[in-house]
């Protein structure tokens with residue numbers, strides 16, 4: 001496992017994103033919508049760094065299963081319960097990879113007529129994009145590596161790690177082949 005971003009680098013980046021967002025949402029009460037499960041640690045830190053009135057809700061979508069490749073098919077496992085009509089919605093994502101998940105979700109949100117709809121992602125892998133997605137607040141850009149830690153898992157493992165790491169291909173393979 002290779003360290004990509006330390007806890008200190010993540011903390012600084014979250015502060016930086018929060019100050020951009022705070023500036024853009026002055027006098028507003030945005031609805032932060034986190035995509036479970038990967039974004040919950042990031043959203044929790046971002047929300048506290050924002051330190052302004054806001055609401056939070058979560059959705060759970062799935063396109064991954066237990067592999068490391070997006071299937072391109074998105075399923076809604078837990079939909080959004082908060083009404084979004086007329087709200088300033090900020091979608092909070094851990095990683096934008098192929099873009100399938102986010103573009104599917106943004107289309108379904110847009111149909112519900114929010115006042116505004118923006119995206120904040122901690123990590124972006126532009127080299128992997130299949131579907132274009134507009135990202136308004138971007139933390140780190142990463143190359144084509146599989147990342148874990150800071151809430152982000154591989155087959156439910158490694159979420160607890162406080163920093164962000166790249167999982168080597170051999171580590172994925174050895175995990176898969178272990179009993």
Ligand code: 5GP
Pocket residue numbers: 035038063064070093094095096097098099100101102145146147148152153154
């Ligand atoms: P997309 O639909 O953009 O291909 O993938 C979106 C989701 O796939 C991300 O929100 C994340 O949950 C998962 N994903 C994409 N890349 C990675 C990665 O490098 N590591 C992990 N653990 N999940 C990833």
Ligand code: MG
Pocket residue numbers: 035036037038039093094095
């Ligand atoms: Mg995600």
